[in-house]
Structure formats: C-alpha cells, structure tokens
Amino acid sequence: MIDTHSHLFEEDFKDDLEDCIARAIANNVKKIILVGFSLETNQLVLETSNKYNIFYPTYGLHPSEATKNYYNDFLKFKEFINDKRLYAIGECGLDYHYGIDNKEEQKQLFILQCNLAIELNLPIIVHSRDADLDTYNIIKSFNGKLKGVMHCYSGSLEMANEYIKLGFYISLGGPVTFKNARVPKLVAKNIPIDRLLIETDCPFLAPTPFRGKRNESSYIKYICEEIANLRECTLLDIDNATSQNAINLFGLE
Ligand SMILES: [Zn+2]
Numbered sequence: 001m002i003d004t005h006s007h008l009f010e011e012d013f014k015d016d017l018e019d020c021i022a023r024a025i026a027n028n029v030k031k032i033i034l035v036g037f038s039l040e041t042n043q044l045v046l047e048t049s050n051k052y053n054i055f056y057p058t059y060g061l062h063p064s065e066a067t068k069n070y071y072n073d074f075l076k077f078k079e080f081i082n083d084k085r086l087y088a089i090g091e092c093g094l095d096y097h098y099g100i101d102n103k104e105e106q107k108q109l110f111i112l113q114c115n116l117a118i119e120l121n122l123p124i125i126v127h128s129r130d131a132d133l134d135t136y137n138i139i140k141s142f143n144g145k146l147k148g149v150m151h152c153y154s155g156s157l158e159m160a161n162e163y164i165k166l167g168f169y170i171s172l173g174g175p176v177t178f179k180n181a182r183v184p185k186l187v188a189k190n191i192p193i194d195r196l197l198i199e200t201d202c203p204f205l206a207p208t209p210f211r212g213k214r215n216e217s218s219y220i221k222y223i224c225e226e227i228a229n230l231r232e233c234t235l236l237d238i239d240n241a242t243s244q245n246a247i248n249l250f251g252l253e
Contacts, residue, residue, distance in 0.1 A: 001029050001198065001221065001243060002033070002198075002246040002247075002252070003198070003217040003220045004033045004149065004197045004199045004242075004246050004250075005031065005033060005035050005091075005125065005151050005199035005200065006034055006035065006200055006217055007037075007041070007204075008032065008034060008202065009036075009041065009044035009047075010211065012214050012216050013203070013216075017063075019198060020026055020217065021054055021217075023216065023217075024216070024218045024220075026218070027029065027104050028033075029054075029218060030054075030243070031143065031252055032055055032056070033056045033087065034055040034056065034057050034058070034060060035060070035125060036057070036058065036059045036062055036091075037065070037091050039061075039063060039065075039080070042077070042080060042081075046059075055162050056252055057084070057085065057087065058086055058088040058089065058090055058125060059089065059090075060077075060088075060091045060113060060124075060125065061092055061096050062092065063093055063095040064095060065107040065109070066109045067102070067105065068105065069249045070105045071108075074109060074113075074178075075162070075247040078116065087122070087123075087250040087251065088123045088125050088250055089113050089123075089125070090113070090123050090125025090127070090133070090148070090150070090151070091126070091151060092110055092113040092125070092127065093110055093131070093211075094107065094127075094134055094138075095130070095131060096130040096134075097129045097191065103134075106131075107134065110135075113248040114120075114139070114142060117148070118142065118145050123148040123249050124146060125149075126148055126149065126150050127151055128150065129151055129154075132155055136163070138165055139168070146166075146167075147167050148169070149168060149170070149197055150168055150170050151170050151171050151173075151199060152171060152173045152205065153171055153187065154184065155187075156183060156187075157183070157190055158188050159189065160187050164191065164192065164195045169197050169249055170187065170191050170195055170196060172184060172197070172227065173198070173200060173201045174200065174204075174205035174208075174219075174222075174223060176207075176226055176227060176230075178208060178211065178222060179208070185226075188231070189231055193241045194241065195245070196227070196242055197246055200215050200223070201221055202215035202217060202219070206219060207222040207226070209222070222241070224239055242251070
C-alpha cells in the first residue's frame with residue numbers, strides 16, 4: 001500500500017519514528033508521501049525524507065499560512081524548492097473553517113502554487129475545508145492543465161465526480177471507516193477505481209479502531225479494508241489499484 005499523505009515529521013513522532021516506519025513496512029506499506037505545509041515544516045520534510053528512503057517529499061504552503069505577508073513567503077518557498085527533489089506541490093488550498101478574514105490571501109496563495117505546479121509539471125495536493133465552491137472554481141479555471149488530488153476528501157459524490165472530470169484524483173482517509181460517515185462511504189463505493197487514492201493524514205484522523213488516538217502510516221490497512229468491503233472486492237484489489245494510481249499521479253519510482 002502507499003500512504004499518499006502523512007506528516008510523520010511532526011512532534012508526535014519524535015520518540016518513535018523508526019518504530020512507526022518499521023510497523024508500516026511490516027504492514028505492507030511500500031511508500032509514504034511526506035507532506036509539508038509551511039516554511040518550517042517543509043524544512044522538516046526535507047530532513048526526514050533524506051534520512052529514510054520510504055519517504056517521498058512534497059512541499060507546500062497551507063491556507064493557514066496565508067497572512068498579509070503571503071507573497072514574500074511564496075517567494076521564499078519558491079527559492080527553497082528550486083534545487084529539491086519533490087513529487088508534488090502541497091498541501092495547499094482553501095480553509096474557511098476558522099474564518100474568512102484572509103479569504104483573498106488564501107485564494108492568491110493557492111493560485112500562485114497552482115501556477116507553480118503547472119510550470120514544474122507537478123501535481124498539487126489540495127486541502128479544502130468549508131470552501132468547496134471556491135476551490136472547485138479555482139481548479140476549473142486552469143482548464144485541465146492542472147493535475148492533482150483532493151486530499152482527505154469529505155465532499156459529496158457529485159462534487160467528487162466533477163473533480164474527476166477535471167482530471168483530479170480523490171483521496172480517502174480515516175473518516176471513511178467511521179460508523180456514521182455515510183457520504184465518504186458513498187464516495188468510496190462509487191467513484192471510478194482508477195481515480196481513488198488512500199492516505200492516513202497522520203498524526204490526524206486515525207481510522208476506527210483507533211479513532212481519536214495518534215494516527216500512523218501502518219493504519220492505512222484499516223482504510224484499505226473498509227473500501228474493499230464497501231466495493232465488495234479484496235484488500236489486494238484496492239491495494240493494487242490505489243498503488244498504481246499513486247505511482248501514476250506522483251511519478252513515484
Ligand atoms: Zn495534511
């Protein structure tokens with residue numbers, strides 16, 4: 001399996017990162033995409049991915065970084081990635097959950113990263129929370145030139161199919177295993193298998209039976225298993241399809 005979205009550089013793992021990696025390998029996780037979201041965490045992604053070859057680094061500026069100073073930060077970001085090995089731009093996107101005071105800055109910062117991804121021929125990893133319509137309209141405005149993934153997708157099946165029409169992938173995480181997650185289960189069951197990715201988003205959003213605890217990459221099997229049950233196929237079917245999709249989208253070796 002490939003965990004397409006993790007933050008294993010976080011403080012939560014400072015005492016047992018090597019154990020976490022060993023557990024992931026023991027549970028058939030072959031590759032882990034390590035996702036940065038700020039100038040500080042991008043540096044941690046770089047250091048961590050240089051140390052362990054299971055990691056594939058991506059760099060981005062999350063919408064929570066969209067301060068008045070966003071353009072300067074973007075220039076620093078661009079400078080930082082200039083000579084780096086990376087597999088995507090992100091995570092980036094829009095998040096109106098904690099307020100919309102910086103809506104304009106968020107949009108501009110997102111658009112800058114979309115343009116950069118196109119320029120570098122890289123996919124983007126999109127974070128969208130309570131901002132469905134604006135996120136969709138920005139992606140659509142690139143007329144199919146942009147490729148990427150809607151990470152930890154939590155929207156409707158209809159919207160998922162609209163993103164797929166634009167050439168995007170849909171990534172599902174821990175919430176698909178939650179008992180009352182009617183909509184994520186509907187999405188898992190019905191989107192085309194060649195557009196599906198799986199992720200943990202660890203340390204956040206641990207799947208059942210670890211809901212509320214620290215998440216880690218080895219738990220990806222619970223997500224894979226739930227999707228297999230919903231689609232009435234085997235775990236290996238979901239593993240094979242989602243691994244191939246991840247290799248295709250991110251150009252993983
Ligand atoms: Zn994330």
